[in-house]
Amino acid sequence: MTQDTPTPTCLADYESLAKQALTPQTWAYIQSGAADQHTFARNQQAFADIQLSPRHLCTMQGGNTALDLLGTKLDYPILIAPVAYQKLAHPDGEQASVLAASAMRAAMVVSTLSSISLEDIARTSSTPLWFQLYLQGNRPDSLGLIRRAEDAGYRALVITVDAALNGCRNAEQRAGFVLPSHISAVNLNGRALPAQGLSVPAGASLFQSSALAALHDWRDIEWAVAQTRLPVLIKGIMSPHDARRAIQAGAAGIIVSNHGGRVLDTTPATIDVLPTITDITGDIPVLLDGGIRRGTDVLKALALGARAVLLGRPIIHGLAVNGPSGVAHILHILRTEFEMAMMQCGCRSLADIDKAVIWAAASQHPGSDF
Numbered sequence: 001m002t003q004d005t006p007t008p009t010c011l012a013d014y015e016s017l018a019k020q021a022l023t024p025q026t027w028a029y030i031q032s033g034a035a036d037q038h039t040f041a042r043n044q045q046a047f048a049d050i051q052l053s054p055r056h057l058c059t060m061q062g063g064n065t066a067l068d069l070l071g072t073k074l075d076y077p078i079l080i081a082p083v084a085y086q087k088l089a090h091p092d093g094e095q096a097s098v099l100a101a102s103a104m105r106a107a108m109v110v111s112t113l114s115s116i117s118l119e120d121i122a123r124t125s126s127t128p129l130w131f132q133l134y135l136q137g138n139r140p141d142s143l144g145l146i147r148r149a150e151d152a153g154y155r156a157l158v159i160t161v162d163a164a165l166n167g168c169r170n171a172e173q174r175a176g177f178v179l180p181s182h183i184s185a186v187n188l189n190g191r192a193l194p195a196q197g198l199s200v201p202a203g204a205s206l207f208q209s210s211a212l213a214a215l216h217d218w219r220d221i222e223w224a225v226a227q228t229r230l231p232v233l234i235k236g237i238m239s240p241h242d243a244r245r246a247i248q249a250g251a252a253g254i255i256v257s258n259h260g261g262r263v264l265d266t267t268p269a270t271i272d273v274l275p276t277i278t279d280i281t282g283d284i285p286v287l288l289d290g291g292i293r294r295g296t297d298v299l300k301a302l303a304l305g306a307r308a309v310l311l312g313r314p315i316i317h318g319l320a321v322n323g324p325s326g327v328a329h330i331l332h333i334l335r336t337e338f339e340m341a342m343m344q345c346g347c348r349s350l351a352d353i354d355k356a357v358i359w360a361a362a363s364q365h366p367g368s369d370f
């Protein structure tokens with residue numbers, strides 16, 4: 001940031017500044033959703049459509065937002081989502097993000113497609129790290145990544161299941177984005193993901209592609225869970241059906257996510273789907289990402305049953321605008337907004353947050369508090 005740049009006050013300010021800081025190609029890669037970007041827009045709009053019910057004159061002293069998530073102790077329920085190739089936004093890439101996460105005591109989920117090795121990120125970190133695994137084309141390669149994450153001290157595995165095929169990312173295609181040659185998926189030593197970026201010759205069917213043989217199924221999740229002592233979360237769940245399958249396969253946690261609207265367009269927003277998942281998951285922790293831009297969004301997600309949320313693009317905006325300080329500021333802003341919203345809705349701890357913070361017509365709460 002230059003001296004003339006106005007100090008960003010909220011995540012949307014960072015978004016505008018990041019757009020100015022990045023090339024149009026990189027911006028299109030980071031920002032865009034799939035196809036017509038309906039899901040991308042809906043993720044945020046759905047939060048705005050939910051109204052809160054303030055509650056005043058409640059004692060707030062001694063409150064806190066601490067939680068234990070599958071053995072990972074957190075001061076507040078906001079994690080950094082796995083985002084590939086962070087060197088696109090800043091020369092220090094994931095090293096800068098993990099420095100910020102460490103300073104802010106936030107947990108970070110490191111992508112399989114990180115542009116710095118998972119071991120180097122872990123060496124820089126003094127905060128809990130989880131590793132996001134894209135299952136590889138063969139089990140020995142997947143197992144290699146699992147063992148590396150375990151050896152480097154990662155505390156959980158997040159297996160992403162919704163991006164086996166790239167979405168139709170037309171905005172990115174129009175902008176002509178290509179990954180610069182100095183940035184790569186260093187954890188994979190140049191290997192490509194099994195079925196991403198499939199090209200289909202004219203007149204052929206995608207169903208005939210030989211790469212489809214590398215797509216995974218629920219037996220691969222069962223296999224992965226059986227290979228590790230780490231808790232496994234499944235990321236990309238958008239239906240009660242898949243939530244049940246994930247639990248049957250041994251998942252310790254579920255992340256309701258539509259990949260920030262980057263894969264399949266016209267799915268519902270994650271916050272719209274969340275209650276249908278938490279209805280059937282019992283004690284299994286459910287996290288959510290997609291469209292979180294305000295502390296009030298965090299409060300709404302927790303009120304509807306999420307144990308924590310993850311932040312994707314806003315972290316990259318902070319990184320692009322001001323490196324580690326930008327990422328730390330993003331986390332600070334969101335945490336403070338969240339705590340403010342909690343207090344304004346009468347919540348002194350996470351245990352106080354429930355559906356009562358969501359406004360509903362008085363008829364839906366007959367007799368309560370009157």
Ligand SMILES: Cc1cc2nc3c(=O)[nH]c(=O)nc-3n(C[C@H](O)[C@H](O)[C@H](O)COP(=O)(O)O)c2cc1C
Pocket residue numbers: 029030031043081082083084111112113132160235257258259260261262289290291292310311312313314
């Ligand atoms: C540029 C970009 C790269 C991403 N890379 C990954 C990835 O490598 N692995 C993964 O599981 N999710 C990835 N995601 C999805 C995020 O983890 C997360 O689900 C999404 O960004 C949340 O929505 P939000 O950006 O509105 O916060 C990526 C998202 C973006 C924007």
